[in-house]
Amino acid sequence: MIEVTNLTKAYNIGSFGKEKFYAVDNVSFKIDDNQIVSLIGESGSGKTTIGKLILKLIKPTSGEILFQGKNIKNLKNKEYYRYVQGVFQDPFSSYNPIFKINRVFDMVREEFYPKTDKDKWNEKVEKVISEVGLNPKEILGKFPHQLSGGQLQRLLIARTLLMETKFLVADEIISMLDASTRIDILNILIDLKEKGLSVLFITHDLSLGYYTSDKTIILYRGSIMEYGDTEKVFNNPLHPYTIMLMNSVPTMNKKWTKEELIAESRRTPPGYCKFYDRCPLADKECKNVQLKKVEEEHYVACVKK
Numbered sequence: 001m002i003e004v005t006n007l008t009k010a011y012n013i014g015s016f017g018k019e020k021f022y023a024v025d026n027v028s029f030k031i032d033d034n035q036i037v038s039l040i041g042e043s044g045s046g047k048t049t050i051g052k053l054i055l056k057l058i059k060p061t062s063g064e065i066l067f068q069g070k071n072i073k074n075l076k077n078k079e080y081y082r083y084v085q086g087v088f089q090d091p092f093s094s095y096n097p098i099f100k101i102n103r104v105f106d107m108v109r110e111e112f113y114p115k116t117d118k119d120k121w122n123e124k125v126e127k128v129i130s131e132v133g134l135n136p137k138e139i140l141g142k143f144p145h146q147l148s149g150g151q152l153q154r155l156l157i158a159r160t161l162l163m164e165t166k167f168l169v170a171d172e173i174i175s176m177l178d179a180s181t182r183i184d185i186l187n188i189l190i191d192l193k194e195k196g197l198s199v200l201f202i203t204h205d206l207s208l209g210y211y212t213s214d215k216t217i218i219l220y221r222g223s224i225m226e227y228g229d230t231e232k233v234f235n236n237p238l239h240p241y242t243i244m245l246m247n248s249v250p251t252m253n254k255k256w257t258k259e260e261l262i263a264e265s266r267r268t269p270p271g272y273c274k275f276y277d278r279c280p281l282a283d284k285e286c287k288n289v290q291l292k293k294v295e296e297e298h299y300v301a302c303v304k305k
């Protein structure tokens with residue numbers, strides 16, 4: 001479905017942009033059909049950047065992304081967005097407050113399916129709204145401010161179902177919702193997976209990742225530390241960073257300042273593991289680390305394992 005190879009996104013930072021900051025650094029992974037993959041990491045680890053790269057919202061510095069075997073840079077946006085869609089953290093920002101909810105669905109018809117008969121389209125809209133557990137009669141005709149965050153988020157998922165969406169980037173989609181609504185939305189994703197959808201589930205919350213996903217990627221400072229079957233990564237964490245995360249859940253929500261970013265980019269000696277300065281096992285061997293297979297469907301980037 002989606003294959004990411006040696007993906008890198010570097011930004012120029014520092015005075016006169018002379019220094020480079022690697023938001024995503026040589027990342028490779030694969031997401032198969034009918035699979036939910038969690039991308040878990042602290043704030044600033046590069047999760048959203050990977051999501052944006054897959055959604056073609058920004059361009060990679062190097063590396064490539066294939067969708068169904070085709071390099072996405074060669075696919076026209078209109079063609080690509082029929083199949084690959086994103087839903088983000090703040091549902092309110094995705095709606096124009098002066099238009100009724102219906103507008104979001106009408107725009108999909110105008111943009112992607114202008115030849116579809118209006119009545120047929122409206123039937124389809126009602127069907128997808130029901131599929132995400134809402135009553136179309138209660139929802140359609142309302143303005144965004146008349147609905148809850150959870151309802152708006154469900155409608156954004158419904159919107160993706162109007163298209164032939166095969167792959168969804170779900171970036172912190174439940175972090176603004178209350179606890180009971182959260183589980184409902186996760187269950188919708190799991191249901192949709194059963195019907196054929198694949199999802200990159202971006203979160204800084206380990207428990208949400210565990211609940212939702214088949215595979216887990218642990219990201220630290222733009223690089224993958226551990227990757228594999230969710231059960232294996234959670235029940236047998238091997239990378240010192242994953243172990244630390246599971247034990248303590250450190251500053252997952254911290255927002256970095258520009259100065260901290262510059263300090264971050266200088267923190268590890270070139271060639272050394274990104275986790276070097278925090279790792280209890282670090283020593284001079286921790287150089288040129290590659291992801292290596294430790295068991296079936298379980299990979300770790302640590303020379304000590």
Ligand SMILES: Nc1ncnc2c1ncn2[C@@H]1O[C@H](COP(=O)(O)OP(=O)(O)OP(=O)(O)O)[C@@H](O)[C@H]1O
Pocket residue numbers: 011012013021023041042043044045046047048049050204254256261
């Ligand atoms: N345009 C930019 N210029 C410079 N640095 C950037 C730019 N966009 C993102 N970054 C930096 O890249 C890093 C990765 O950002 P990203 O938003 O992908 O992190 P994240 O893991 O999604 O964090 P969060 O959980 O807070 O959303 C951050 O340190 C961020 O400050």
